[in-house]
Amino acid sequence: MNILVTGANGQLGNAMRIAAIGSKENYFFTSISELSAEAARLLSRLSAGKACTETSILDVTNLEDIRDFVREHHIEVVVNCAAYTNVDAAESDIESAERLNAKAPENLALVMKEVGGFLFHLSTDYVFGKELYNKPCSEDLQGTPAGVYGRTKLQGEQNIEASGCKYIIIRTAWLYGEFGKNFVKTMLNLIASRSQIKVVFDQVGTPTYTGDLADVIFQIIENRWYEGHTGIFHYSNEGVCSWFDFTKMIALMAGNTDCDILPCYSEEYPSPVDRPAYSVLDKTKIKTVFGITIPYWTESLRVCIQHLLS
Numbered sequence: 078m079n080i081l082v083t084g085a086n087g088q089l090g091n092a093m094r095i096a097a098i099g100s101k102e103n104y105f106f107t108s109i110s111e112l113s114a115e116a117a118r119l120l121s122r123l124s125a126g127k128a129c130t131e132t133s134i135l136d137v138t139n140l141e142d143i144r145d146f147v148r149e150h151h152i153e154v155v156v157n158c159a160a161y162t163n164v165d166a167a168e169s170d171i172e173s174a175e176r177l178n179a180k181a182p183e184n185l186a187l188v189m190k191e192v193g194g195f196l197f198h199l200s201t202d203y204v205f206g207k208e209l210y211n212k213p214c215s216e217d218l219q220g221t222p223a224g225v226y227g228r229t230k231l232q233g234e235q236n237i238e239a240s241g242c243k244y245i246i247i248r249t250a251w252l253y254g255e256f257g258k259n260f261v262k263t264m265l266n267l268i269a270s271r272s273q274i275k276v277v278f279d280q281v282g283t284p285t286y287t288g289d290l291a292d293v294i295f296q297i298i299e300n301r302w303y304e305g306h307t308g309i310f311h312y313s314n315e316g317v318c319s320w321f322d323f324t325k326m327i328a329l330m331a332g333n334t335d336c337d338i339l340p341c342y343s344e345e346y347p348s349p350v351d352r353p354a355y356s357v358l359d360k361t362k363i364k365t366v367f368g369i370t371i372p373y374w375t376e377s378l379r380v381c382i383q384h385l386l387s
């Protein structure tokens with residue numbers, strides 16, 4: 078079976094390259110540009126040189142290019158890791174966010190519908206936002222996004238649903254890993270360079286390690302568990318924390334006791350878009366349907382920090 082991974086140079090895309098090592102299937106890793114030399118070195122280090130570092134150029138906003146690639150390489154499954162993920166920048170770059178988060182998933186869905194293939198797509202807890210929940214959000218909860226990023230990701234979901242293709246949309250949250258920019262890497266730098274930092278404690282959710290998410294997607298593909306399971310699923314690591322708790326744990330695991338980490342309210346960090354105050358994802362469905370167990374967030378954070386600091 079031939080599998081296309083789009084946006085393969087991002088956080089999750091690179092984790093998919095590692096998850097796919099040793100697969101009996103053929104994976105094609107694509108993105109809008111070449112993999113950087115730094116990311117290629119990191120991939121080689123983390124995978125003992127086994128992960129694929131090749132990238133074919135494929136722009137997911139171009140329907141004809143997707144159609145040509147899928148037909149030429151006889152693609153049966155697509156994993157769409159491409160997205161416009163800069164939440165603040167999306168507020169002033171609405172057109173780009175719409176093209177990547179709403180139109181591109183529709184393009185991929187239309188082509189998968191044409192060839193009878195299966196689409197895996199990633200979405201976000203930002204499809205919730207305005208409401209103040211106090212219990213985990215299930216897949217069928219109707220949320221109202223607070224900003225452009227959440228709104229365009231919700232449009233992407235709706236476009237896939239309307240296309241009639243077979244799909245799994247996985248909503249995830251607070252994604253971090255060894256590749257790209259993320260909260261863990263930013264905080265490791267800040268706590269190493271400052272004597273004191275303030276981090277918000279009034280936004281609660283669950284971190285998600287890209288390695289865990291990529292492994293789950295890989296298992297669902299390899300075992301063909303996706304067959305007959307079109308729909309939306311939630312996935313994050315287990316547990317709940319605030320960004321403040323997350324940072325305290327990052328410092329503890331990095332062995333940094335010098336930086337004073339203080340809790341603060343979101344008002345102290347004004348941003349163009351309101352973050353969801355409580356966006357814990359209920360993962361009962363994905364655990365029940367596919368029989369998976371999900372690591373507790375601190376266990377996975379330990380793995381990632383070991384990789385980053387080794």
Ligand SMILES: NC(=O)c1ccc[n+]([C@@H]2O[C@H](COP(=O)([O-])OP(=O)(O)OC[C@H]3O[C@@H](n4cnc5c(N)ncnc54)[C@H](OP(=O)(O)O)[C@@H]3O)[C@@H](O)[C@H]2O)c1
Nearest residue numbers: 084086087088089109136137159160162199201249250252
């Ligand atoms: N990051 C989070 O905290 C988070 C949370 C919840 C859900 N998610 C979702 O999880 C998924 C993966 O997120 P991520 O953090 O891995 O994203 P990411 O690191 O930002 O990676 C996205 C990738 O898409 C590529 N890309 C940009 N434009 C493209 C185009 N026109 N065609 C093909 N590829 C293109 C980017 O290339 P360049 O690097 O060259 O720009 C980048 O490598 C996304 O759907 C995101 O919405 C993320």
